[in-house]
Amino acid sequence: DAGVIQSPRHEVTEMGQEVTLRCKPISGHDYLFWYRQTMMRGLELLIYFNNNVPIDDSGMPEDRFSAKMPNASFSTLKIQPSEPRDSAVYFCASSLSGGDYGYTFGSGTRLTVV
Amino acid sequence: SQKIEQNSEALNIQEGKTATLTCNYTNYSPAYLQWYRQDPGRGPVFLLLIRENEKEKRKERLKVTFDTTLKQSLFHITASQPADSATYLCALSNTNAGKSTFGDGTTLTVKP
Numbered sequence: 001d002a003g004v005i006q007s008p009r010h011e012v013t014e015m016g017q018e019v020t021l022r023c024k025p026i027s028g029h030d031y032l033f034w035y036r037q038t039m040m041r042g043l044e045l046l047i048y049f050n051n052n053v054p055i056d057d058s059g060m061p062e063d064r065f066s067a068k069m070p071n072a073s074f075s076t077l078k079i080q081p082s083e084p085r086d087s088a089v090y091f092c093a094s095s096l097s098g099g100d101y102g103y104t105f106g107s108g109t110r111l112t113v114v
Numbered sequence: 115s116q117k118i119e120q121n122s123e124a125l126n127i128q129e130g131k132t133a134t135l136t137c138n139y140t141n142y143s144p145a146y147l148q149w150y151r152q153d154p155g156r157g158p159v160f161l162l163l164i165r166e167n168e169k170e171k172r173k174e175r176l177k178v179t180f181d182t183t184l185k186q187s188l189f190h191i192t193a194s195q196p197a198d199s200a201t202y203l204c205a206l207s208n209t210n211a212g213k214s215t216f217g218d219g220t221t222l223t224v225k226p
Contacts, residue, residue: 042216042218101160103148103214
């Protein structure tokens with residue numbers, strides 16, 4: 001397996017624009033997580049899915065953020081409209097229940113909102 | 115609220131020595147504790163998972179302990195090498211695959 005695949009790797013956008021981040025989890029994994037990492041706040045959980053169903057979105061900062069998982073092999077995180085304070089590295093991770101293998105993280109998307 | 119503290123933001127040691135990193139937590143009774151390694155510009159990489167009923171787990175040069183009374187985990191790297199230089203994160207969860215809360219990490223530098 002190629003691991004968790006995220007795109008794009010880097011995104012620079014202007015304030016007010018819509019941003020869509022994409023993630024392909026490891027095949028067979030039943031959990032998918034979206035995390036955001038900044039120097040100030042570390043790794044923060046935004047939302048996670050189990051079997052494509054959103055379980056906990058309490059970490060989503062505002063209504064400007066939304067996430068979907070239309071099938072087991074794809075998820076998106078959308079920010080609309082984007083603001084400079086959204087600048088961060090966004091990670092997608094997947095895991096398999098019943099196994100002691102932890103999370104497999106993607107390489108992340110570095111988002112810069114100017 | 116739940117709080118996770120990892121010892122000092124940075125730890126510098128000499129090659130060959132044992133590095134010991136600490137993860138303390140409050141207001142939480144996790145069933146699982148995980149350790150990850152993160153290199154600059156990359157996502158965290160899973161290293162070890164330990165359950166609340168396990169006192170110690172080893173993997174090659176790595177050893178993790180989990181003391182639920184002290185609410186603390188220690189992460190040891192023996193015979194450290196410059197290649198071990200990275201940021202190490204602990205994460206707590208109530209399931210072995212579900213939601214985890216991460217500490218801020220400790221940056222380890224191993225000098226030759």
